Amino acid sequence: MLTTVRDFFTRTRGVNSPDRMDVLTYAYLIIGTLVMFGPVLWLILSSFKDINEITRFPPRLLPYRQQTVEVMGYDEPLPVFNVTMEDGSVRTLARARRVGIEAQMVDPAAPEEIIRVNINTMTPVEAVFFSFDNYMRGVERFDFVRYFWNTLVVTVVATILTLFVNSMAAFALSKYKFPGSNAIFLTMIATLLVPLSVILVPLLLVITQIGWFNSLIGLIIPTIATPTGVFLLRQYMLTIPDELLESARLDGASEWRIYLQVILPLARPALAVLAIFSVMWRWNDFLWPLVVLQNSDFFTLQVGLNSFRGELQTQWDLVLAMTVLTALPVTIVFAFLQKYITTGIATTGMK
Amino acid sequence: MESKQRLKIHHTPFETVYNAVVDALDFVLRPLQKRIGQRNMAYVFVLPNVAIFVIFVLFPMLMNFYYAFTGGSNIFPDQRPFVGLQNFETIFSCTDYTNPNTCREDLFWKAAFNTFGFVVFQVGGMVVISLITALALNRKIRARAFFRSVFFYPVLLSPVVVALIWRWVLQNDGLMNGVLVGLGADRVPFLTNPDWARFWVIFISVWSQMGFYTLILLAGLQSIPHELYEAGEIDGANPWQTFWGITLPLLMPTMLVVLVLSLIRAVQVFDQVYAFTNGGPGTATTYMIQYIYLTAFAGRGNQYGLAAAASVILAVVLLVFTLLQLRAGRQSELSV
Incomplete structure (x- = not known):
């Protein structure tokens, strides 16, 4: 270890140097690139996030947005969730309304039927989305x-x-x-x-x-x-x-x-x-x-x-x-x- | 020479316009030269710079010296009472100079101690990291231009932008704490803990300026003649000996430039910290210029006299440092 560190200080261009020095150099430069440019990249990525994502902890790398779907009979697009049903299967449903800990869900394909589920069984369906809203x-x-x-x-x-x-x-x-x-x-x-x-x-x-x-x-x-x-x-x-x-x-x-x-x-x-x-x-x-x-x-x-x-x-x-x-x-x-x-x-x- | 010849051979539109402007100026100014003589034209050339320099640098500097001996909160010098050395007495009235809390003007001494610590660690870190980076970039590597640009890019960012980028990364719910929690550790109050705040102030200062010094050191490394390394190799010098025997001594003049430049900038640290921690938490990152700024303009009742006295002290300290450095530089030149 000590000799590696020592060699690091002693390399010069044009002098034959062992390969591990190259490895160390590239490792230093790549970590350096991360430290120098990472925070800037993080700033740029964060600027495209909506307020929910901004305040989320721990933060996620990319900006996400919940998917919405147009459903017949509803004026506004509805947010989409993956719902774990009682039999263990997972269905993708749109949320029409939320009442306490219960949500009224509809299947976009068959919007007539209302399915009541516990909100703990649902996770939002999200996709990467760069928003210029900010x-x-x-x-x-x-x-x-x-x-x-x-x-x-x-x-x-x-x-x-x-x-x-x-x-x-x-x-x-x-x-x-x-x-x-x-x-x-x-x-x-x-x-x-x-x-x-x-x-x-x-x-x-x-x-x-x-x-x-x-x-x-x-x-x-x-x-x-x-x-x-x-x-x-x-x-x-x-x-x-x-x-x-x-x-x-x-x-x-x-x-x-x-x-x-x-x-x-x-x-x-x-x-x-x-x-x-x-x-x-x-x-x-x-x-x-x-x-x-x-x-x-x-x-x-x-x-x-x-x-x-x-x-x-x-x-x-x-x-x-x-x-x-x-x-x-x-x-x-x-x-x-x-x-x-x-x-x-x-x-x-x-x- | 080359550009002059090109100028004569073919004229771009810019050159045509430029030459026309030169002719016009020449027509107007030739009589002036006839009147005052060719030699005295030097005064005409130097006049604009000297005038601006005298009005906006030299005169304020002398005024500042005068302000240091006056009191009150009025900015106009004729309405400021002369108080002699009172401002300096205020600053220097301490029971124990090693403990800022025993001083009447405790903020000055806190700022002085903070600045000293900042200068030592920031300049030290800057020189070491810039040197390592320059050595890495001086090797035979792929994409050298890319890496050089990556390290230089933050130099171009403004202090406010740098401060906001790092506040965002280091805030309580920020990326850094997210990574720590992801690794199973606890969150760290990076910006509200005095020691961490001091560390990060130094870190972002090095982060944002090291690219500049790396470039200067890289130029210094590349100007070392190659034959010296070949001679060293023939003599069987190991890399460690090569570094201490050839690279470092020949890089010394460049290192001295880097040291002086980074030292001057470190003592003057202000804007980045102002936007990053605003001197906090408490007074943990309040440095000298911020003390002057606070005392004169913000929050401390326009005590221009006190601020001016502090800046006179700062200028004297800087002057002493520079003279010492010049002497050290001259001595090392003599010994070589």
Whole structure:
């Protein structure tokens, strides 16, 4: 056992390793997959269950629904049960009425005759059924489209502004020597450590004074001068040879043209990574929107979902469905772009 | 270089529009460059970022420092009485610093102890699990891209979504208790028992972030030159020696990055826990940022001064940690 554990830490790609190491690796990865994705899958499955299934304990994996049948002479479809008769045989009957511990059953094929049975002898006939009912009722109270739109606006606008503002600063800090450049760079890096949450109170004051309290712009602007972005882009731009700039200048290009047509295209890999980070930060941001946004018209998905959960407390059926909706956009984006996102972060990301 | 050449050879519609915008901007901004000179254009480029940074980061930071020495519940600084060190005295008035209950501001100390415990176990767990996962993904395996994505996927989920997923799994009638009962055990009050709540807060935090650090470590592992392993094999090194002698030392710079990043994030833990346990049960999972948030905005009467003082203390602690880490990093560089 100990040697297996030891070997686990010591394997490397390309070195011949015993087969049991492969077994251990795959076992780890499969258990890992279960732990990472199982809870998400459980959330998705649960969101399709009706309230009876949601509160059922112990829970069942798949959503079920009791079968119903149309019976002649009854307006509503009747629920179907398997009934163990007195002679031990099992019949499938529809329940017409329930009186105390006794139920009046009918055979769908012969609806005239009423069969009285004890309710302890019957078990419901169920089939797997994915119900969108929770989603339908959920969106009546959770303004998904509005929250989604707000979040999208914040994410897209903040990301575009971040890319421009940060890359301009990174260009200046990597390709020019001017008095104060070091001071600017070092001050920014020093604040990398200080969480936004620590300056929450005065920042709120600034936003209120400008008149941006409870608005999307108040959410966007304070976050766009990210030190991380400046740092990442500056380090990348340092690798762009200065000769390129010089030859562009000799051709009569202005500094703006050099920035837009030489630097930005060459910095595309770093810009892509910053874009990924920026989208992740903005889409999932919670504390700052929670403080700035008061009116639900401006809520982002995260704040909206949190307040929806707060209002409904234990109404899990609706909360689960809305949680799935909230997670859906990132999941779709990830499904299409997962290769770029994972390799992008791994290669240029944080090195 | 490649992209520049492509730009010249054929123009996509996007490039055509982009070039037109560049021409227009150039036409407008060229006079500016003529006026202030080519060298001074650097200031123009750096200005937007610096302006936003000063207004929304640096100025609030200095203001926060000032707030820490004022009292009252008014947010406007001119209407806040200057109280000197009173906020700090409130925080530091304890009869016994190892026991939060003897402190006047007991919640601060509870939050401080909780944060310390969280940071130690969360960062420790994060580094170990990310390393194991990166090592597993670095082997010759089928479907590497699939597994890599699976471990990374929770990174993209928002804190509120992560919190709700795990509340649903861990609630009293939830999946986890269903499995336990199915196995013949008793239900466990995962979210109402302080120790279990602390455990699960750390667990979901690692669960939701480990994919990011795994990717960074994986990149570090893949950048280790292959010849070193071949040389090790020729020298007859066993796998254990290879790991300690080659993999780990060469992975150290990456490990340091992971350590610093995860440490900074762990100290700042807030939103996930806020939506998951809301600091409870009791104060079992109330951490520093939540203390600041509660004191300033929710439930504790807008004590901005006290909250600001707490954040100044937090910033100082973070600064000391960083300096120590930088020194440790420099020393290890020197010794190599």
